[in-house]
Amino acid sequence: MSAFDIQSSDLSGCSVLAVDDVPINLLLVEKMLSRFNFRLRRASNGQQALEEIRRERPDLVLLDLLMPVMDGFELLRTLRSNPETADIRVVILSALNSNEDIVRGYQLGANDFITKPVVMEKLINCVATQLTLAQSER
Secondary structure, X not given: OOHHHHHHOOOOOOEEEEEOOOHHHHHHHHHHOOOOOOEEEEEOOHHHHHHHHHHOXXXXXXXXXXXXXXXXXXHHHHHHHOOOOOOOEEXXXXXXXXXXXXXXXXXXXXXXXXXXXXXXXXXXXXXXXHHHHHHHHO
């Protein structure tokens, strides 16, 4: 998918939930993705994310791993074990970048894994791809 395809994609019906306990990280993600016309919601930990997901199911979750209350691994495990949320697309955005953490993320069901600091083009391409896949699965 080229940058042109991404910008011409209509993602206005999509909803993305960004989950990170560091407010500046949420702000950066929001800024990087501002070219899209989807709805971006926020949560600051896994428990808050679950409440948001129960309120309104997102098409994509952008998930940090290191958070208080419920970390990203636990949230991913919870989402994948529930038939109502098992197919929500999840992209991990994390400073954890060891092979073990990346493999664990994929084993728990992540659709993609982006290490921090996040490269804007990589995030944009990944989000556009995941949302396009989510739309085609509907």
